Amino acid sequence: MENSTIIKGEDIYNRDESSIMTNMLSLPNDLVIDILASLSASSHSDFLRAKTVCKTLNELGDNDFIYQIMSLKGIELVPWNKDKQQILLERCIQCHNSEAFYRQGMVDYFSDKGTSVDYLQKAANYGHAGALYVIGIISLFGDTESNKKGIEILNQNNLKGILWKCRKEMVLFIYMLWTNIPTIMNKDVVCCLNHNNYQKKWRFTWPVDDGDDNVECKACKCDRELDYLMSSLGIDR
Ligand SMILES: [Zn+2]
Structure with missing residues (x-):
């Protein structure tokens, strides 16, 4: 589980999509959630991109813990629109x-x-x-x-x-x-x-x-x- 903390957004996006699928989706769900949580803690935009890779990542990325530790850097203090x-x-x-x-x-x-x-x-x-x-x-x-x-x-x-x-x-x-x-x-x-x-x-x-x-x-x-x-x-x- 600790290994997931060293996985960064750029590591994932330097690989092609099929290798992400093969590597990540063969892991237990808890570990995938942990990886997504690490991503979201370092960059919410990297996490949101990872969620779009496939249906499974999108579903696993819906875990509350991921949003609890998400980094809000780069998000406006008061988004004016309900966007x-x-x-x-x-x-x-x-x-x-x-x-x-x-x-x-x-x-x-x-x-x-x-x-x-x-x-x-x-x-x-x-x-x-x-x-x-x-x-x-x-x-x-x-x-x-x-x-x-x-x-x-x-x-x-x-x-x-x-x-x-x-x-x-x-x-x-x-x-x-x-x-x-x-x-x-x-x-x-x-x-x-x-x-x-x-x-x-x-x-x-x-x-x-x-x-x-x-x-x-x-x-x-x-x-x-x-x-x-x-x-x-x-x-x-
Ligand atoms: Zn004094």
Whole structure:
């Protein structure tokens, strides 16, 4: 089964169709599904092409697991028409694809009423770090309890060293959505009330890509993250 993870789209398309048929269809169905899943995890378009090779591959390619781990790279964030991409995204959501949950969560939160974090929470539950980051950031803007929760979230081990990456992803999505930042995020939030001077040390410095962990105070770390995030979004803090 592990061997399937090294099969890439180009390997399959470098062979002729009859050899694909002979090689793949002689394998047990579970293994074929595993191969198709590997394809879809690296490129949804390679997977969709494989599905068109024959009826059997088309049927085996209907497995939910394939849609759960499918890569959504190259699919528009908000397909405007009810076209194939939209149908594909909906199928991925039905199959609990964490990236599809994240995208839906970003659309719900930033382009609608700014209230529903349901899909972001689902994405985070399925291990999507970017979704966990956004929930952490949103929580910082809530009441004292929510702010505390946000500080804990942003200091979780699974976000260690990748805050910058999650921040860039969030900013990119917000720009792609052509949306207004929810009013709640215009509130001036200070997470650490103990280290005012320390906090100012990174003000006016360029956002770092790998130095997320050189701030010892958990709350100061969140203040610094908000500084970087807000400046990326063009909001004064
Ligand atoms: Zn502090």
